[in-house]
Amino acid sequence: MAGDWHLELPDLDLEIFHGPFDLLLTLILREEISIFEVSLAEIVISYLERLEQKEELDLEAASEFLILMSSLLEIKSAQLLPRPGEFDLEELTPEEAREELVIRLITYKKFKDASNWLRQRFDHTRHWCFRSAPPPRLVRTAGDEEVPHKYEPARLAEALKVLLAEPPRVSTDHMTRVTVSVWERMKAVRDALRTRAELDFDEVAGSADRVTQAITFFAILEMLNAGELEVEQEKLFGQIMIYEARKKINDAA
Amino acid sequence: MTDMPEEDTETAAGGHPPETENRKPETAALARDIEAVLFISPEPVSLEVLAEVTGAGGEKLAHAVEAVRDKYSDPEGAIAFAEVAGGYTLRSGDAAREAVERFCARPADYTLSSAAMETLAIIAYLQPITRPEVARIRGVGADTVVANLLDKGLVEEAGRHRQSGAVRYRTTPAFEKLFGLSGLAELPALDGFEATAQDVEELREKLFTAAEKRNSGTL
Amino acid sequence: MTDMPEEDTETAAGGHPPETENRKPETAALARDIEAVLFISPEPVSLEVLAEVTGAGGEKLAHAVEAVRDKYSDPEGAIAFAEVAGGYTLRSGDAAREAVERFCARPADYTLSSAAMETLAIIAYLQPITRPEVARIRGVGADTVVANLLDKGLVEEAGRHRQSGAVRYRTTPAFEKLFGLSGLAELPALDGFEATAQDVEELREKLFTAAEKRNSGTL
Numbered sequence: 001m002a003g004d005w006h007l008e009l010p011d012l013d014l015e016i017f018h019g020p021f022d023l024l025l026t027l028i029l030r031e032e033i034s035i036f037e038v039s040l041a042e043i044v045i046s047y048l049e050r051l052e053q054k055e056e057l058d059l060e061a062a063s064e065f066l067i068l069m070s071s072l073l074e075i076k077s078a079q080l081l082p083r084p085g086e087f088d089l090e091e092l093t094p095e096e097a098r099e100e101l102v103i104r105l106i107t108y109k110k111f112k113d114a115s116n117w118l119r120q121r122f123d124h125t126r127h128w129c130f131r132s133a134p135p136p137r138l139v140r141t142a143g144d145e146e147v148p149h150k151y152e153p154a155r156l157a158e159a160l161k162v163l164l165a166e167p168p169r170v171s172t173d174h175m176t177r178v179t180v181s182v183w184e185r186m187k188a189v190r191d192a193l194r195t196r197a198e199l200d201f202d203e204v205a206g207s208a209d210r211v212t213q214a215i216t217f218f219a220i221l222e223m224l225n226a227g228e229l230e231v232e233q234e235k236l237f238g239q240i241m242i243y244e245a246r247k248k249i250n251d252a253a
Numbered sequence: 254m255t256d257m258p259e260e261d262t263e264t265a266a267g268g269h270p271p272e273t274e275n276r277k278p279e280t281a282a283l284a285r286d287i288e289a290v291l292f293i294s295p296e297p298v299s300l301e302v303l304a305e306v307t308g309a310g311g312e313k314l315a316h317a318v319e320a321v322r323d324k325y326s327d328p329e330g331a332i333a334f335a336e337v338a339g340g341y342t343l344r345s346g347d348a349a350r351e352a353v354e355r356f357c358a359r360p361a362d363y364t365l366s367s368a369a370m371e372t373l374a375i376i377a378y379l380q381p382i383t384r385p386e387v388a389r390i391r392g393v394g395a396d397t398v399v400a401n402l403l404d405k406g407l408v409e410e411a412g413r414h415r416q417s418g419a420v421r422y423r424t425t426p427a428f429e430k431l432f433g434l435s436g437l438a439e440l441p442a443l444d445g446f447e448a449t450a451q452d453v454e455e456l457r458e459k460l461f462t463a464a465e466k467r468n469s470g471t472l
Numbered sequence: 473m474t475d476m477p478e479e480d481t482e483t484a485a486g487g488h489p490p491e492t493e494n495r496k497p498e499t500a501a502l503a504r505d506i507e508a509v510l511f512i513s514p515e516p517v518s519l520e521v522l523a524e525v526t527g528a529g530g531e532k533l534a535h536a537v538e539a540v541r542d543k544y545s546d547p548e549g550a551i552a553f554a555e556v557a558g559g560y561t562l563r564s565g566d567a568a569r570e571a572v573e574r575f576c577a578r579p580a581d582y583t584l585s586s587a588a589m590e591t592l593a594i595i596a597y598l599q600p601i602t603r604p605e606v607a608r609i610r611g612v613g614a615d616t617v618v619a620n621l622l623d624k625g626l627v628e629e630a631g632r633h634r635q636s637g638a639v640r641y642r643t644t645p646a647f648e649k650l651f652g653l654s655g656l657a658e659l660p661a662l663d664g665f666e667a668t669a670q671d672v673e674e675l676r677e678k679l680f681t682a683a684e685k686r687n688s689g690t691l
Binding site: 131151164 | 508511512513514515579580582583584586589590592593594596597609610625646649650651652653658659660661662675678679681682683685686
């Protein structure tokens with residue numbers, strides 16, 4: 001991600017975050033930070049800076065990060081993005097979203113604690129080395145004659161039937177995979193702005209799935225920060241209007 | 254071994270003091286056989302296999318196993334006894350760790366990221382479990398992490414989910430070896446990590462307060 | 473072995489009797505390191521490698537190696553020291569030979585994991601078939617599973633795919649024994665599929681289609 005970011009970064013060490021729930025937990029449990037006081041844009045930016053410093057774009061990490069941010073958005077989204085229904089937000093009220101999140105975070109935390117137990121165990125046992133030598137060949141005798149008749153052929157047919165069965169469509173968990181990139185969405189916004197001066201958020205992402213909406217939102221935050229765009233939202237739950245920065249200035253002038 | 258009345262199993266060095274009378278020559282020979290089998294086997298050996306191979310069983314076998322365990326109980330020893338993955342095995346001793354690591358040249362190789370550790374914990378406790386289920390708990394896609402764990406041989410496939418057809422995963426004996434677990438039963442009860450009602454309340458409270466601030470404030 | 477009156481070389485614990493003055497604690501630690509390395513190494517270890525790994529050399533190293541040799545010199549021991557093929561190694565002791573032979577002669581374990589069963593079914597019905605095709609049908613990598621089946625002698629290579637050059641696999645007579653089949657013609661019929669060339673192609677296509685749906689649906 002090219003660009004010069006000279007923002008004051010929030011008091012966050014993103015190195016310590018490994019997953020969305022990690023981030024959420026940390027943000028929420030650290031007394032001094034309320035997630036609603038943390039600008040998503042700043043987190044995105046400081047993250048991108050980090051990527052830049054590493055001089056390599058870890059797409060895997062970037063994807064994870066975006067999903068992570070969409071988790072954050074999950075709380076904000078009910079309030080930030082236009083109304084449920086229009087945006088297919090699964091009809092979650094902010095209260096429901098919060099409750100859902102509490103449940104998920106608690107479940108996650110349980111396994112996080114279990115993984116810490118494993119970590120301690122691992123620190124102690126990781127140096128163990130087991131003998132890797134194979135048994136001596138001298139007495140190794142297994143030949144075809146000794147293969148027992150152990151399975152019925154029907155087992156093979158059963159195994160294949162499982163593979164032949166087309167599964168019922170399960171609704172895709174919106175947090176498991178990112179299929180769009182922030183760069184793609186930036187391009188979509190730029191393309192849309194090429195022919196006019198202003199754009200409603202709905203027009204670029206309104207009919208898209210939730211992850212695409214979230215990522216489009218980050219794309220806009222990024223372009224906003226790069227000075228490429230300006231964004232207006234007149235009231236809570238209101239329309240988000242997007243302008244190309246230059247054009248708006250020109251209009252004003 | 255019949256001609257060595259007081260000799261202990263592995264080293265001829267030095268006679269034994271008379272107080273070790275409970276180790277009869279028979280037990281010594283049995284312990285030696287067990288020791289040799291544990292040494293030769295690339296995998297942990299279960300009590301059943303030891304019984305099959307030595308022809309001994311019950312208390313006698315158990316005592317002989319204990320004799321081997323005792324023999325390798327010195328924390329400064331080169332070789333140590335371990336009970337992992339449902340069997341007994343010998344491993345390198347902790348004291349020799351540095352030399353062993355230099356020899357294996359593997360230290361960096363065997364770090365596990367937090368993501369890997371979390372995923373392992375989830376799979377260990379909830380096995381068999383599918384990738385989407387792991388992803389849901391961690392809140393992040395599990396494909397790469399699970400692929401890495403598969404590569405390292407720490408998890409393996411365990412059939413498919415009946416409805417979705419998604420592959421389910423479970424931990425392997427290699428996982429138990431790496432973490433020095435005699436079996437999955439050795440994992441502490443998950444209830445022990447359960448958040449307290451107070452934790453839950455606190456979390457809910459903080460989210461709630463944050464939301465209120467949000468409603469009265471700005472983005 | 474904790475009751476051994478004369479502490480042997482590998483344990484640094486305890487003071488040494490005055491008569492073994494050449495065995496300083498340092499040598500004991502060195503001997504322990506050597507012993508551990510010989511224990512874990514699948515191959516004989518040369519003096520050069522030991523020098524490299526322990527950082528010791530010359531007389532000091534030679535003495536430590538001798539200490540390990542001494543430790544394992546009991547003809548009745550479970551483990552013996554051997555100098556072979558330009559290196560040192562540990563092997564099972566002669567006295568334990570019978571137990572070791574009984575252990576090694578146990579029949580191979582032909583228990584198939586569900587992953588192995590699936591892979592075997594795919595190969596059986598669609599043979600000859602390449603690994604990438606198996607992976608595509610199963611939706612997960614097939615390398616380890618196929619390698620295991622090769623190890624067990626249940627599948628074997630059957631030339632290469634003309635276009636891709638990928639190795640193709642087929643089942644073996646051992647596979648037929650394991651499933652009590654007198655030939656591949658005895659494979660149970662799948663609904664609507666005969667073992668004709670045309671039907672096999674159709675089966676392959678159906679499996680590919682189902683796999684795609686499964687993978688796009690559940691992630």
